[in-house]
Amino acid sequence: MATGGASNHRGGVSAVVVTRNRRDLLEECLDALDAQTRPLDRVVVVDNASTDGTAAWLRASRSSVDLVQLTENLGGAGGFTAGIDHARRSRPRWLWILDDDTIARPDTLERLLAGAERAPSEPLLLASKVVWTDGSLHPMNRPGPKWRRPRETARAVRAGLLPLRYTTFVSLLLSGTAIERAGLPQRHYFIWSDDIEYTARITKRGSGYLVPDSVVEHRTATPYTAIDASGERFYYHVRNTLLMVRGSSWDWGERLALLWWLREAIWLYMRRNKGSAAAARVVVRGLRAGLRDGTR
Amino acid sequence: MSSTIALALAGPNSWLAAQSRRPDVVISEPGHIFVAFRRALATGCDWVWVVGPDVEPAPDALATLLAALDRSPPPLPVALSSMVCDRNGGPCEPALPSGDWTRVAEAVDAAEQRLMLMRDAPFASLLLRREEAAREAPPAPRRFGALADREYTARLLRDASGHMVADSVATATCEIPFPTPWDRALLLGSGAWTRGERLRLAGRAARDVRRVLGRAS
Numbered sequence: 001m002a003t004g005g006a007s008n009h010r011g012g013v014s015a016v017v018v019t020r021n022r023r024d025l026l027e028e029c030l031d032a033l034d035a036q037t038r039p040l041d042r043v044v045v046v047d048n049a050s051t052d053g054t055a056a057w058l059r060a061s062r063s064s065v066d067l068v069q070l071t072e073n074l075g076g077a078g079g080f081t082a083g084i085d086h087a088r089r090s091r092p093r094w095l096w097i098l099d100d101d102t103i104a105r106p107d108t109l110e111r112l113l114a115g116a117e118r119a120p121s122e123p124l125l126l127a128s129k130v131v132w133t134d135g136s137l138h139p140m141n142r143p144g145p146k147w148r149r150p151r152e153t154a155r156a157v158r159a160g161l162l163p164l165r166y167t168t169f170v171s172l173l174l175s176g177t178a179i180e181r182a183g184l185p186q187r188h189y190f191i192w193s194d195d196i197e198y199t200a201r202i203t204k205r206g207s208g209y210l211v212p213d214s215v216v217e218h219r220t221a222t223p224y225t226a227i228d229a230s231g232e233r234f235y236y237h238v239r240n241t242l243l244m245v246r247g248s249s250w251d252w253g254e255r256l257a258l259l260w261w262l263r264e265a266i267w268l269y270m271r272r273n274k275g276s277a278a279a280a281r282v283v284v285r286g287l288r289a290g291l292r293d294g295t296r
Numbered sequence: 297m298s299s300t301i302a303l304a305l306a307g308p309n310s311w312l313a314a315q316s317r318r319p320d321v322v323i324s325e326p327g328h329i330f331v332a333f334r335r336a337l338a339t340g341c342d343w344v345w346v347v348g349p350d351v352e353p354a355p356d357a358l359a360t361l362l363a364a365l366d367r368s369p370p371p372l373p374v375a376l377s378s379m380v381c382d383r384n385g386g387p388c389e390p391a392l393p394s395g396d397w398t399r400v401a402e403a404v405d406a407a408e409q410r411l412m413l414m415r416d417a418p419f420a421s422l423l424l425r426r427e428e429a430a431r432e433a434p435p436a437p438r439r440f441g442a443l444a445d446r447e448y449t450a451r452l453l454r455d456a457s458g459h460m461v462a463d464s465v466a467t468a469t470c471e472i473p474f475p476t477p478w479d480r481a482l483l484l485g486s487g488a489w490t491r492g493e494r495l496r497l498a499g500r501a502a503r504d505v506r507r508v509l510g511r512a513s
Binding site: 129136137142143144145147150151153154155156157158159160161162210212213253256260 | 379386387389392394395397400401403404405407408409410411412460462463492495499
């Protein structure tokens with residue numbers, strides 16, 4: 001399908017990369033962006049208050065990068081919000097959102113854009129297949145297929161795509177129209193689930209697709225998920241899942257499913273931590289904050 | 297492909313002559329698809345192709361299903377379904393297989409090959425590996441009504457893989473109705489689905505009720 005529908009966007013693709021204290025990985029990530037068969041029009045890097053000299057290194061060796069330097073660590077959610085907000089001002093047709101430990105293949109972007117061309121309805125977002133270093137699907141970045149609309153699914157499968165309900169910020173191509181309609185991610189999520197909430201908000205009233213032949217490698221130390229994460233990260237997982245349940249990005253059936261998953265996650269987390277008092281405190285703190293904090 | 301194929305059908309077969317790959321055995325039981333299916337299982341062929349009375353497979357439907365075997369990601373599928381379209385060429389929702397979104401990695405690999413990982417499928421244009429299909433108890437229309445085919449395939453696909461092949465097309469020859477909420481509710485009595493899947497089925501039944509009420513008003 002033609003994807004030039006957003007008349008108030010100038011065109012082109014801007015990449016947004018959020019980084020914090022991972023200069024070596026960032027360098028690899030940016031090298032991979034430079035090597036794209038479909039060259040990028042602009043690269044925005046958000047430095048989330050790194051203390052390892054990332055900003056100085058970027059200024060010295062990557063002068064073409066548009067640097068957004070934050071004075072405090074706002075977490076992934078704050079970093080991506082700042083980056084998307086900054087990049088959208090030049091009204092690009094697409095924003096390509098990546099983590100600093102995401103290494104794209106040379107044709108990753110080209111294939112995402114090809115996916116947009118063959119999508120059965122105008123895509124607001126497209127995601128790459130995210131693999132870990134061993135080539136298996138990264139468990140942290142498993143996409144959420146939209147399974148409730150069989151007709152849309154059938155059309156998408158015919159085009160070699162998978163319709164999405166939610167995905168993560170690890171190689172996400174976001175249309176300017178999506179940002180106009182949905183606004184920005186929720187920076188107060190800090191980390192974890194900010195991308196899931198944001199993409200669910202977008203696909204609630206629009207189409208998003210996974211492009212399976214567009215692949216990136218997510219180079220985390222291990223293929224971990226929220227359940228394997230440290231206490232502070234699991235706190236955010238619990239809190240933010242409840243914020244999602246209380247928010248408006250999901251329908252009632254999906255909210256029930258979110259609660260079900262949260263229950264499973266807490267059970268697994270407690271089991272993994274042998275029911276320790278510290279782990280229980282993390283869960284209780286997350287539950288309290290999730291019920292108390294504002295949703296937007 | 298040297299596999300032998302038995303066709304089980306319960307409706308007209310005028311489309312059969314145009315098939316680029318002909319089945320080796322044809323078993324026809326007008327109006328009784330489950331009887332035809334059971335007889336086809338007894339033939340000893342490698343595959344059973346079940347074609348419902350309300351669809352007409354495209355001339356390359358069977359050949360395309362078989363060709364998809366070469367590109368199906370492992371494990372080897374036990375079921376391959378055509379995509380049922382209405383007369384305008386769009387997907388016919390009541391006759392589409394349900395996707396299996398619990399096995400996301402497999403679903404992603406399948407999508408790359410223009411296949412959809414199935415959780416259940418109707419007896420519309422469905423190719424089943426006979427050996428695995430014969431191991432399951434046959435469809436039980438007395439217990440599961442109009443969706444007995446889906447209940448049967450859900451059992452078959454509980455621990456195995458099956459794909460909808462989007463470029464193998466069968467056209468609905470009449471308007472295929474959506475299942476009633478009662479049809480859906482009957483499925484809750486089957487052990488084919490997990491607890492989580494049953495919750496989803498209940499949700500779909502609730503949506504069916506809403507649709508019926510919406511139509512009535």
